[in-house]
Amino acid sequence: MGWNLLKGNSLWARFMSAKYLDNLFSHQGRMGSVFSPCWKEILSALPFALLHSRLLIGEGNGSFWYKNWMGRGILAGAAVSPIPHHLQAAQVKDFNPISGSWSLSDIQNIISPSALHHISATYVGISNRQDKFIWDLSLKGTFSLKSSWNNITQHSLKEAWSKWLWNRYLPPKLVVFGWKTVHAAVPVDATIQFCGIPLASQCEWCCSHSACPPVETSSSHLTRGQSRTSMLLPQHNNVETLDHLLSTGRSATAVWDYFSDHFDIPVIHNLPPPSASPPPLKPEIVRWFKPPDQWLKLNIDGSSRGNPGESGGGGVCWDHLGRFIFAFHKHYEFSSNTSAEARAMLDGLNICAEMSLQNIILKTDSEVIADDLKVLGSSNLWNIWYILGKIRDLFCRLNVVIHHTYREGNVVADALARLASNGSPDKIFLLRSRLPRCSLRYMIGAAASFFVGAS
Incomplete structure (x- = not known):
């Protein structure tokens, strides 16, 4: 709604500007207890909308002071002294004629030197094209909630396996277990030991078929420089680690062998090693x-x-x-x-x-x-x-x-x-x-x- 208000090309935007905005250009609206929560939220979002909305100059009819035509925010915010009344409604083309050179002598004492430098370095050619209002967070220049959300949130790096795991066709219980597996969060004995809980570890399924004494491990292993990754690797054939549970244990091996025979899936431990070097580039x-x-x-x-x-x-x-x-x-x-x-x-x-x-x-x-x-x-x-x-x-x-x-x-x-x-x-x-x-x-x-x- 803040974006539509800034564009000002709809009946709603013109009505709201005329009723609630003190100045047609400044976007400084009235805030009081009598106004609706919706209007207050729109006003609080206006600074973000102003920063990422941009006016692409064609004819140069946009406001020089209150439109973000440089991509650095509105110039009114860089004013070091009050803007004279006769310059309040100045347009971009008033300071940049068709020749393309800037004429900034009238505003040298109004805005900061750094802002003057950025204006001089901005190439704007006045033409017969219409000015275009765009949303700079979108490649197409059109506003979308997705682009705004992606800008204000922090995203982790995308992993190649994520699109296969977070799939709507998989049961949620299986998806959560897969996520725990990737992040080594399945509560096997090795994971519990890493948390500092002394525990004798053994695989119950393996030991039920052959006599094997449990392997004593405790949190004291961590004092010898043992990382979490090494804790999850098999220390003994029957130690309950994540690798033992899903790959090298008797039950895991039996499952992999069964499906490899029926669905022609290569067994994990029989996969060939990855290529040591990428394929050579073809010269052109x-x-x-x-x-x-x-x-x-x-x-x-x-x-x-x-x-x-x-x-x-x-x-x-x-x-x-x-x-x-x-x-x-x-x-x-x-x-x-x-x-x-x-x-x-x-x-x-x-x-x-x-x-x-x-x-x-x-x-x-x-x-x-x-x-x-x-x-x-x-x-x-x-x-x-x-x-x-x-x-x-x-x-x-x-x-x-x-x-x-x-x-x-x-x-x-x-x-x-x-x-x-x-x-x-x-x-x-x-x-x-x-x-x-x-x-x-x-x-x-x-x-x-x-x-x-x-x-």
């Missing part, structure tokens, strides 16, 4: 190929020192004869690897548009971005949603197709991106001889083969 040749006739190939890469950290991007373009067209590298300040890769794509395609280049094969070593851009009309990479939107527009204008490549086939762009992430000034190269030395040495071997592991 990775090399740079010329694009088809009348096509260009644009190799792109992004680099981030720290991920996130100081980052940069670079790229190089060739024609179908293998001739150099252009190259570039650009510094992006603080961002992640994925963000740097997407911004490098956008910059490379913008250069192609300025040079009136068409029919482009875009190569990137980011499989995540390549797979996302191949799906028309949708994106799960919400942090770079606005960048991917501009890239999709250029795909249509320039007739671009995108393919994934290994880093070994993208070495020139990788060298340029790493150079930019180290702080080199932005440059565009139209002559091959002007390229930095670090990338020239890869240009010579651009057609060389590399071997990488592939499963």
